[in-house]
Amino acid sequence: MNEAELLAAEYALRLLEGEELMEARRRSADDPAFPASVAEWEEHFAALYEDIEAEIPAPGTWEAIVRRLDGEANDASGSTVVVSLRRKLVRWQAGAIAASVAAVIMLALQLTPPDRSTIPAPVEKKQVAPLLLASLAGDQAPEALTVAFNPESRELMITPARIAAPAGRVRELWLIAPGAAPVSLGLVNSAGIQRRQIPADLARGFQTGSTLALSDEPTGGSPTGQPTGAVLASGSLSQV
């Protein structure tokens, strides 16, 4: 076993502190093989979870979780449209996990007590125009950002995850409609959810199959109006 694999085992077990922990985190960001090695150890150690006894959560736990998720979707700063966008995003993410674990859940359901709860679903049922979503990823940025667009209000919501830029460089977002040249959607920072109002002519480019891309640019953004730096992440739009 090499040193990196040993460090991955220590990191997966959460043994590391201080400088060693920083080193592992650095490696996690720089070396794609490292997170894979950590995941492999986690998968090995997962056998030990079998030794842990299940405990029934207190009544009301699910309701408390729903309240917390709703609280986030209803962030005080948001307009009504943004709130509905956020709700959609939350629902979409829930859908992604639900699909991913469906097979496991089918097994689990045979073994857990029947569902006695009568709690309403955490999202409202109100119909809104189909939302377009794109999840942007690249080799160095596995989950760079999520972009949601509401064609009705032409509101764009950007949720960045890992797009930190070095000094002197910025991140610029582009829309590439099928057969068209990239159009800048402006700079994106990693500070939090960002909202843009999109002009009507540009909004037409937001359609299923259009690509969104994030490029590396000098401060102030691309001087040419077209991407000049490396494309760090991209993804295509699809309807929710």
Next chain:
Amino acid sequence: MRTIFNATSPKLLGICLRVLKDREEAEDALQDVFVSVWQRASSFDPAKASAITWLATIARNRSIDRLRSRKQQRFSAPLEDGLEIPDDAPDAFTLAADGQGRQQLKGCIAELENRAQSMIRAAFFDGLAYSQLAERAGVPLGTLKGWMRRGLRQLRECLQK
């Protein structure tokens, strides 16, 4: 989402409780886990981890985060506390597991000397970092790291057989 909650929350709460050893805090951690799962659902990659491992790892990590943010850390549980008798009834976790691989890990841990077994279990179940393990064992940090690294190397060798 509620289906997932109903099917997995008892086991995940068990994990939180095992690390935190405090019912109320474990319940809070369980909420963190599901909020976190919801937010990070898009980052789940079935090619890299099974769903159950992903959920359980989030539960363990959120619990350890809480443990380490406590101002006064508690070291109440004895080192051997990691040895528990597994429940006979298979649950979602057991069924979801790749049976052979799981048995291999347990077999390999069982092959380690007792000291290494206890250390790995204490790290895994109680969320103890190197310095805490050294404090419990009453040995210098360097000595403990040496023990653990030797144990992990042996474990790796065994797993590759």
